Amino acid sequence: MSSIIRSALSGSRRLYHPALTAVRAMSASGPTPPFTTLSISQPATHVTHVELHRPDKRNAMNKAFWREMVECFNQIAEDPECRAVVFSGAGKVFTSGIDLMDMASEILQPEGDDTARMAWHVRRIITKYQETFSVIEKCPKPVVVAVHGACVGAGVDLITACDIRLCSQDSWFSVKEVDIGLAADVGTLQRLPSVIGNRSLVNELALTARKMYSDEAKSCGLVSRVLPDKETVLTAAMEIAGEIAARSPVAVQGTKINLIYARDHSVAESLDYMATWNMSMLQTQDLMKSAQAAMEKKTPKDVVFSKL
Numbered sequence: 001m002s003s004i005i006r007s008a009l010s011g012s013r014r015l016y017h018p019a020l021t022a023v024r025a026m027s028a029s030g031p032t033p034p035f036t037t038l039s040i041s042q043p044a045t046h047v048t049h050v051e052l053h054r055p056d057k058r059n060a061m062n063k064a065f066w067r068e069m070v071e072c073f074n075q076i077a078e079d080p081e082c083r084a085v086v087f088s089g090a091g092k093v094f095t096s097g098i099d100l101m102d103m104a105s106e107i108l109q110p111e112g113d114d115t116a117r118m119a120w121h122v123r124r125i126i127t128k129y130q131e132t133f134s135v136i137e138k139c140p141k142p143v144v145v146a147v148h149g150a151c152v153g154a155g156v157d158l159i160t161a162c163d164i165r166l167c168s169q170d171s172w173f174s175v176k177e178v179d180i181g182l183a184a185d186v187g188t189l190q191r192l193p194s195v196i197g198n199r200s201l202v203n204e205l206a207l208t209a210r211k212m213y214s215d216e217a218k219s220c221g222l223v224s225r226v227l228p229d230k231e232t233v234l235t236a237a238m239e240i241a242g243e244i245a246a247r248s249p250v251a252v253q254g255t256k257i258n259l260i261y262a263r264d265h266s267v268a269e270s271l272d273y274m275a276t277w278n279m280s281m282l283q284t285q286d287l288m289k290s291a292q293a294a295m296e297k298k299t300p301k302d303v304v305f306s307k308l
């Protein structure tokens, strides 16, 4: 059952649905209702563009953002029209991280009658915020992130949950949390080590909060490409998403899920999971269609795949 039907049945407020969203320019004009921090568009067939849209506040992540990301990516996960996602930030920078004004009260003055209750309250907040980026990883549609300018604090948590990272030449990254008196708690410390495969560098970045510029980000593997500017990085991200979206969604989503499984499990466990996964997925009609196209020297773009 699609999210839109569920929404109608439950009588809840209108939900965003990419298939029903008008095709908009790549640079959206503002948040797309019902969201206040995210602008959603469909720049190409089967591609959804999610833009963090608080440019005046350098895309600082306020309370609404942490909630809306979960709603947005859960809907994308279930949207049969969407096969790949591009994530970017509006305005001058990608993101300045957590909204230091909006979040202060929730974290610094937690609800609760005593220390234990306040601690449980804070724990619930942290796990809720962790979900904001874990939904990117749980979404079976690959997410390509296009970074430009600053990517600070929670921005690094966000991009490490994405599948493909690109940035512009003017980008810089900072695991900023130690500078504001906390250990990063929404994904960087857990995901960055396997993203860049260099624990000494991860430790250095996380313990000093120093800026890492685009060339170093490329050389250490945080990003796979550096493009000249914001426009070209977004264009490159759209092209990659288009390539992904042209391929079998059964193959693509199985690939994402098994890559993430393999990151977190032994080779033996992952091979076992893979065999179990493909014992059913190899029975897809996409396999025959794709193989036939390859034999006929056609590209995946020439093949029409059923919705998934």
Ligand SMILES: CC/C=C\C=C\CC(=O)SCCNC(=O)CCNC(=O)[C@H](O)C(C)(C)COP(=O)(O)OP(=O)(O)OC[C@H]1O[C@@H](n2cnc3c(N)ncnc32)[C@H](O)[C@@H]1OP(=O)(O)O
Pocket (backbone or CB within 6 Å): 056, 057, 058, 060, 061, 092, 093, 095, 096, 097, 098, 099, 100, 101, 102, 125, 126, 129, 150, 152, 153, 154, 155, 176, 177, 180, 185, 186
């Ligand atoms: C449970 C906890 C979960 C997650 C925790 C995450 C931790 C973090 O994210 S730590 C990182 C915190 N962020 C920062 O320390 C960055 C602060 N911002 C900056 O350094 C700069 O703004 C900049 C990103 C380098 C951009 O500089 P510039 O282009 O010169 O813009 P500004 O003039 O500084 O800012 C314009 C405007 O935006 C507001 N703003 C910027 N960053 C934030 C922020 N993080 N929170 C709230 N507001 C922010 C700034 O106040 C200005 O607003 P005006 O109303 O125009 O004054």
